[in-house]
Amino acid sequence: MKTSYYIALLMLGLTFTANAAAASAVKTIEYGVNHSQPADEMRQQQLERLPQSAAASLPNITRDAMQKQISAAPASKTKSTGPLKAVSFASHSYYHEFRFYDVQTYLLDDFNYDGFYHTFSLNIDADVYGAAAGEQVPVYAVIYTSRNGGEWRHLHTTDVFYLQGESAYDSYEVVTSLDRGFPTDYYDVLIDLYEYGYDDVVATISSDNSNSLYALPLQSFDRDNDSYGEEVVVHGGSLSALALVALGFIGWRRRAL
Secondary structure (H helix, E strand, O other): OHHHHHHHHHHHHHHHHHHHHOOEEEEEEEEEOOOOOOHHHHHHHHHHHHHHOOOEEEOOOEHHHHHHHHHHOOHHHHOOOOOOOOOOHHHOOOOOEEEEEEEEEEEEEOOOOOOOEOEEEEEEEEEEEOOOOOOOEEEEEEEEEEEOOOOOEEEEEOOOEEEOOOOOOOOEEEEEEEEEOOOOEEEEEEEEEEEOOOOOEEEEEEOOOOHHHOOEEEOOHHHOOHHHOOOOOOOOOOHHHHHHHHHHHHHHHHHHO
């Protein structure tokens, strides 16, 4: 009987390890905002498309590692420009300056009504200075999340989109559904902006300077349903399995004595 108990305890620990090591995956839809159409209506249209989207597996990569990866590979070979052809970064010799005007966050889907959402969107509004009149400057954004104050981890890299001066009509929206691998917790968001063709960050916004990116109550889809049951948040990843095994062994030794 005791043996069965400790085997069950060990298997529970291994389950925690497997869950911690499971690959994260997300579904993402992104689009330029059409200001002639209500934002809520556009967002609902994208939400209806999300279930048909394929989930993309996320490499477990930190912000520092991602920046090195971007520096090592030419942007023109790693980024999609969508239906538009990006202006060559060699076509101008003057300096562009960028800043984030605002980023709005919208919490969208919470199936089990526990206050933690598996779908959210980011409406990114950035500006460019120093561009010629009427020039559309190609950029892309790299989005990271930090779980409960932890390390920044890559979430998504957008396609190329275009900024035009301080226009209010060039905002860009990214709708993300966390498919799996995101424990129920509070997540901060950070966004690095890159000018297409260059490997240095031209603007950054994060939870440090925007409340809309701070402590988002999130969880992945596989946890956002009534059948999942009560969740016990265990920090420390695979270490939790070792702790459980150690506790089981200590209990067995004490009973044996």
